[in-house]
Amino acid sequence: xxxxxKQILTSDGIPLEKSLKKAERVNKIKAFLLVAPLLLFLIxxxxxxxxxxxxxxxxxxxxxxxxxxxxxxxxxxDGQELPPEEVFASFLSDYKxxxxxxxxxxxxxRLNKEKNGFNSILKKLKRKMKxxxxxxxxxxxxxxxxxxxxxxxxxAIKRTAPPYSIAKYxxxxxxxxxxxxxxxxxxxxxxxxVKLWIRTLEVAFFVTLFCFLMGxxxxxxxxxxxxxxxxxxxxxxxxxxxxxLLVRTASWMIILxxxxxxxxxxxxxxxxxxxxxPEMMYNKIGTYVAMSQILLPFMxxxxxxxxxxxxxxxxxxxxxxxxxxFTTFWKVYFPLTASGIGAxxxxxxxxxxxxxxxxxxxxxxxxxxxxxxxAYHMKQTLDWSFASAMGLMLLVGVMAIYWIYNKLVGIDxxxxx
Amino acid sequence: xxxxxxxxxxxxxxxSITSSAFAVTAVSWGGxxxxxxxxxxxDPAAKxxxxxxxxxxxSGGLSEITAQKEAGAITWDIIDVYAMDTINGxxxxxxxxxxxxxxxxxxxxxxxxxxxxxxxxxxxxxVGNILYSWNYAYxxxxxxxxxxxxxxxxxxxxxxxxxxxxxxGALTNLEIALAADGIxxxxxxxxxxxxxxxxxxxxxxxxxxxxLCEDPKGGCVFWSGGAKPPELLVSGEVVMSTGWNGRFFNxxxxxxxxxxxxxxxxxxxxxxxxxxxxxxxxDAMKAIKEMMSTEGLAGSAKHIAYAPFRISSLxxxxxxxxxxxxxxxxxLPQMPSAKVNTKNYFLVDPLYWADNGTELGEKWExxxxxxx
Numbered sequence: 108x109x110x111x112x113k114q115i116l117t118s119d120g121i122p123l124e125k126s127l128k129k130a131e132r133v134n135k136i137k138a139f140l141l142v143a144p145l146l147l148f149l150i151x152x153x154x155x156x157x158x159x160x161x162x163x164x165x166x167x168x169x170x171x172x173x174x175x176x177x178x179x180x181x182x183x184x185d186g187q188e189l190p191p192e193e194v195f196a197s198f199l200s201d202y203k204x205x206x207x208x209x210x211x212x213x214x215x216x217r218l219n220k221e222k223n224g225f226n227s228i229l230k231k232l233k234r235k236m237k238x239x240x241x242x243x244x245x246x247x248x249x250x251x252x253x254x255x256x257x258x259x260x261x262x263a264i265k266r267t268a269p270p271y272s273i274a275k276y277x278x279x280x281x282x283x284x285x286x287x288x289x290x291x292x293x294x295x296x297x298x299x300x301v302k303l304w305i306r307t308l309e310v311a312f313f314v315t316l317f318c319f320l321m322g323x324x325x326x327x328x329x330x331x332x333x334x335x336x337x338x339x340x341x342x343x344x345x346x347x348x349x350x351x352l353l354v355r356t357a358s359w360m361i362i363l364x365x366x367x368x369x370x371x372x373x374x375x376x377x378x379x380x381x382x383x384x385p386e387m388m389y390n391k392i393g394t395y396v397a398m399s400q401i402l403l404p405f406m407x408x409x410x411x412x413x414x415x416x417x418x419x420x421x422x423x424x425x426x427x428x429x430x431x432x433f434t435t436f437w438k439v440y441f442p443l444t445a446s447g448i449g450a451x452x453x454x455x456x457x458x459x460x461x462x463x464x465x466x467x468x469x470x471x472x473x474x475x476x477x478x479x480x481x482a483y484h485m486k487q488t489l490d491w492s493f494a495s496a497m498g499l500m501l502l503v504g505v506m507a508i509y510w511i512y513n514k515l516v517g518i519d520x521x522x523x524x
Numbered sequence: 525x526x527x528x529x530x531x532x533x534x535x536x537x538x539x540s541i542t543s544s545a546f547a548v549t550a551v552s553w554g555g556x557x558x559x560x561x562x563x564x565x566x567d568p569a570a571k572x573x574x575x576x577x578x579x580x581x582x583s584g585g586l587s588e589i590t591a592q593k594e595a596g597a598i599t600w601d602i603i604d605v606y607a608m609d610t611i612n613g614x615x616x617x618x619x620x621x622x623x624x625x626x627x628x629x630x631x632x633x634x635x636x637x638x639x640x641x642x643x644x645x646x647x648x649x650x651v652g653n654i655l656y657s658w659n660y661a662y663x664x665x666x667x668x669x670x671x672x673x674x675x676x677x678x679x680x681x682x683x684x685x686x687x688x689x690x691x692x693g694a695l696t697n698l699e700i701a702l703a704a705d706g707i708x709x710x711x712x713x714x715x716x717x718x719x720x721x722x723x724x725x726x727x728x729x730x731x732x733x734x735x736l737c738e739d740p741k742g743g744c745v746f747w748s749g750g751a752k753p754p755e756l757l758v759s760g761e762v763v764m765s766t767g768w769n770g771r772f773f774n775x776x777x778x779x780x781x782x783x784x785x786x787x788x789x790x791x792x793x794x795x796x797x798x799x800x801x802x803x804x805x806x807d808a809m810k811a812i813k814e815m816m817s818t819e820g821l822a823g824s825a826k827h828i829a830y831a832p833f834r835i836s837s838l839x840x841x842x843x844x845x846x847x848x849x850x851x852x853x854x855x856l857p858q859m860p861s862a863k864v865n866t867k868n869y870f871l872v873d874p875l876y877w878a879d880n881g882t883e884l885g886e887k888w889e890x891x892x893x894x895x896x
Contacts, residue, residue, distance in 0.1 A: 212615025223883035226611075227875050296727070299890035306893075365687075366760045389745055472737070472746060472892040483889065486587040487693070488882050489612075 157502070164275050164496035170217050171270045173210070174201045178268040186286055190261050195245040198264070199236065206233060220490060222263035228252040262286055275496035280304075300480070300497075307476040310394060310466075311459035315406075317399040318455045319448065322406035326447075329407070330414035341411075348404040356465050359397040363387040363469075389471030397469050402458055406451040413447030449516050457505050477501065547576040548804050548811045552604040554581035555751045556774040556828055561604070561815075564824025569814035577811055583748060586613050589799060593618060601808035603797050606695075607874030608881060610650035610795050619649035619797040620805065627651075627809065629817050631836035640818070640834045643793060646874045650795035651816050652833030654824070657769040657860030658696040658790035658872070663757045664781045675788025675868070678764055679704045679732065681742035688736060689756045689765025692746040694888035695877060696790045699870055700766070701732035703788040713790075713870020720876065726884065730891050737895050746892075754780055769860055773829035777850070786865040792872040793833065822847075829858035 115123040171178065176197035184190045205211040211233065218225040228251065235251045249256040266274075266284070277283060277290060281298040285291050292298065325344065329337050347355060362368045370384045379385060387393060417440065425435035463478040470479070477497060484494040512518065550566065552558040562579050570577040580600070582588060586609050592598045605613065613619050622628070628637035628651065641652050660678050662671070672684055678700070691697055702716050703709055705728060709716050719725030737744035745762050747753055753767030754775035772784050796816065798808050814820060821832035822840040826849050832838065838856070841847045847855040856862055877884075 209617070212617060215615050216612060219879070220882055223880045226879045296730070297886055297890050299886070299893045302893055364759070364761055386743070472744065472895045475893070480889065486585050488885060489585075489587055489590060490882070 157499075160495040160499055163492050164499055165271045165273060166492065167267060167272045167274075168270045170214065170267045173205060173214050173217075174198065174264070177201050177264065181265050181268065184261075184265070186258075186262050186265060189245075189256065189258050192243075192245045194261070195248050199239075199244050199248065202229075202232070203236070217267070218264065220488075221267055222260060224254055225260070225263075228254050228260075275493045276500070278493060279497050279500055300477075303475075303477045303480055307460060307478075310391070310398070310474075310476060311456050311462075313395060314398045314402060314459045315452050315456045317395065318403050318406040319452060321399070322403055322410055322451065323444075323448075326407050326410035326414055329411045330417075331419070344404055344407050347400070352401060352464060355401055356397055356468050359393070359400070360388060360469060363393055363396065364389075388469055389474070391470070391474040393469035393471070394466045394474035394476075397465050398459060398462060401465060402455045405454045405458060409450040409454065410444065410447040413444055413450075417443050445516075449512070453509070453512055456508065460505060460508075461501060546804075546807075547578050548601045548808050549578050549580055549599060549802075550602040550604070550811070551580045551582050551600050553584065553750060555749070556771055557750060557768075557830075560770070560824045560827035560830070563827050565815040565817075565820030568823060569811055569820060573807070573810055573814060575807055575811075585609065586616075586618065589613070589618055590616070593801075598799055598802050600799050601802040601804050602812055603799065604653065605650075605795055605797055607646045607650065607793055607795060607872070608695075608877040610645075610647045610797055611874060611878045613797060614647040614649035618800060620800045620809070621648040622651060622798075624651070628813055631818050631834065633836065635836065637834075640836050642831075642833050642835060645795070646793075649797050651797070651812065652793055653796045653816065653821070654794045654830035654833060655859075655861055656792055656794055656830045657786070657865070657869075658691070658700075658766060658792060659769050659772075659784055659786050659788075659860070660764055660766045661753065661757060661772045661782045661784045662764045663760065664783050666760055667763060671783070672764060672785055673787065674785070675700055675704045677785070678766075678788075679736050681736065681739045684763055685741040686763030687743040687745055687761065689747050689753050689762040689767070690733070690737075690744045691766055692748045694884045695881075696766070696792070696872060697733055697888075698726065698729035698884070699790055699872070700788055701729040703868075703870065705729070705732050709788070709868060709870040713873065716870050717873050717876050720880075726887065730887060734891055734895065744895075754782060757782055769858075770828040770830045773858055777848070777853070786860075787868050789860060789865065789869045790872050791860055791866070791869050794830075825855055825859075829855065829860075831859040831861045 117123050117126050177194060180194045180197040181190065184194055202211065202214070205214055211229070215226055215229045218229065232248065232251050232255075239247050254260050274284065278293075279300050281293050281301050282290050283293050325340075329340055329344070332340070360367075364370070365384045365386060365388070367388070369387065370379070373379045374381050374384065387396070421439055421443070422435055425439040426432070430438065461478055462476065463482060466474055466476045467479050467482070470476070478501070481494045481497050481501075484490045484497070509518075550561070552561055558579050558581060562577075566577045566579060582603075584606060586605075589598070589600055589603060592600065610619070614621070624638040624641075624645075625636045630636050631640040642655060643652065645652060660675075662684075664671075667684070670683060672678065672680075677684060678688065698720055699713065699716050702719055702725065707715055707719055720729065733744075736742045745756060745765075747756065747765065747767070750768050750771045753765040754771055756762045756765050758775070758780050769784060769789075772782055776782050776784075796812060798805065798812055802808055816833075818834050818836040818840065821834050822837040822844075824830070825832055825837070825841055826847055832841075841855055845854045845856065846852050848858075857864065859865070
């Protein structure tokens with residue numbers, strides 16, 4: 108292009124390019140202002156809580172600030188045998204300062220979480236230390252309780268020294284840093300999380316599969332039968348969707364429990380004997396049944412909206428070209444619904460991975476998932492940093508699934524309607 | 525018309541604000557228990573003091589109040605908590621520390637409050653409310669001709685096949701497992717806690733529960749709310765269930781065919797705390813003084829079979845028998861502290877649970893998750 112092409116000017120002498128940019132800028136600001144409330148809303152309710160979760164899951168500064176002298180004295184200690192006098196003395200002086208500020212309770216709670224048994228010995232130390240004599244702190248502290256003479260308690264204190272730690276993430280996969288600093292598996296009778304992660308994925312996968320197997324024919328029927336029937340059928344799909352989750356879960360409890368409706372029916376028709384009723388509730392079966400029913404509409408609706416757009420003439424064309432009904436379905440119809448299957452499966456799977464209330468109510472011991480354990484740590488142990496760590500892992504997991512899906516199928520292929 | 529409805533809306537809004545500003549919010553476990561507290565001492569205290577006391581339900585634990593404090597919006601004034609939680613909450617600085625003789629009135633005969641309580645408090649923030657029991661019950665219509673009598677029978681699936689209702693957490697389950705496994709509780713359960721202080725003892729208790737839950741003739745249904753055990757028993761979902769004696773008693777009074785077994789019961793105390801920096805701390809202190817008085821505590825026993833924490837309250841009940849609200853049931857034999865019920869029992873040790881609760885909880889959850 109010729110470089111000295113004259114600039115096009117607008118009627119008031121400003122270059123057109125500039126004037127256009129100006130007009131566009133105003134539009135851009137307007138557009139931004141329009142989305143600003145939503146953006147703000149997202150930042151406040153979504154981004155910042157996730158950020159908070161992230162910092163909470165690794166932040167361990169509180170205790171670092173509470174025992175500054177102790178940790179300094181511990182730097183030289185190798186953790187093999189009981190720490191030297193210096194460590195005991197600095198611990199006592201740190202502890203004294205905390206007692207004066209009346210914040211020693213927080214230390215007790217934090218250390219008791221690191222290793223159980225600190226609670227009572229620290230309280231005992233608080234009572235006994237008033238009568239301590241100058242010097243020889245190590246002996247005097249060790250006399251307070253035999254646990255103070257146990258090196259593993261001092262190692263536990265040392266473990267809490269760094270202001271940031273990934274210990275919670277390790278714990279979430281049943282790992283722990285041992286005395287030598289290497290990462291090892293926790294003892295057998297405390298391993299639980301790997302089991303729960305696998306179970307969560309397993310339940311989510313099978314619930315998705317069941318929803319697909321049940322939802323596909325329904326959606327097909329909905330899309331192909333005449334309008335006046337399909338509307339009625341649609342209401343049958345939507346009505347449970349509009350019913351409260353708790354109500355639906357509770358109804359499943361009534362139906363499936365051992366003395367429930369279904370079992371009564373089985374006994375009535377002589378399928379099972381009265382004292383040998385099968386267990387369908389408070390275990391994995393209950394979780395599968397209730398969750399599949401509750402999540403079914405999330406599969407049916409995307410499938411239906413995709414199937415609705417498939418012209419019936421395509422199937423007819425396939426048949427007229429000599430295909431059997433199965434070949435026509437498999438070669439023509441099924442590939443056309445793939446985008447709906449993708450959307451439905453992704454929706455159901457992601458919802459199922461984080462499901463909480465249904466497994467809590469109907470899952471019993473063998474049907475509870477990782478989300479129930481997150482709630483347990485939020486509510487019972489108050490170990491919020493651990494709950495945050497698991498929550499984040501769940502989030503990252505879901506994002507990974509999304510990413511894999513995008514790589515394999517392509518997210519643009521998803522169709523919700 | 526529109527104007528009037530707007531006005532009404534405004535008035536109700538103002539009213540709700542002002543009434544909540546005066547009211548004291550008390551939080552408890554719901555159901556028959558909260559009902560006994562509200563009717564027994566909540567409402568009389570509110571009437572006397574001239575401000576309402578609102579009752580809110582929760583399912584235990586310190587998570588809600590901790591969250592309220594972190595968010596800087598505390599809405600609870602008084603909470604009914606486990607002993608272990610008073611210790612932990614007091615440490616965290618969540619609750620007000622009491623000066624017992626100053627903050628609570630003396631007994632009618634002049635005994636100062638601190639001498640009138642059944643037992644020493646587990647922390648300075650706790651005031652004793654009731655003495656209750658973790659015992660178990662069965663459905664008399666469905667159990668058959670043989671009746672369970674001991675804690676061993678609870679674990680005996682050969683003699684009594686069927687599922688068992690069990691508390692969702694480790695608390696008291698480990699104790700009864702050891703009691704049923706042949707450890708004599710000793711004075712207040714000292715032998716049991718001595719055993720539980722060793723790894724071997726804990727493993728032994730866990731295995732006992734695990735065996736019960738995995739037994740094809742047994743099996744476990746875990747309960748969390750106090751209303752659930754009677755419900756599980758009445759519906760026939762389980763043959764026996766542990767639970768809180770007051771809930772069983774109230775179900776019995778409502779006509780449910782239940783019978784309680786007191787052998788190997790876990791005696792436990794329940795406490796009240798006042799939230800530090802709560803919305804209405806000054807009134808809350810007045811309210812708790814009134815509610816935890818001799819008459820107040822005796823009043824709640826009119827509605828549920830829990831023993832009041834004050835010795836002087838028992839005298840009132842003894843004089844007033846039949847004390848139950850129906851006017852014909854004697855209350856004292858129904859209490860967990862009654863002589864006939866305390867032949868073989870243990871006292872739930874709050875210090876043990878405050879020390880070991882998290883670790884045992886982890887092991888317990890791991891055991892539960894691994895159940896077949």
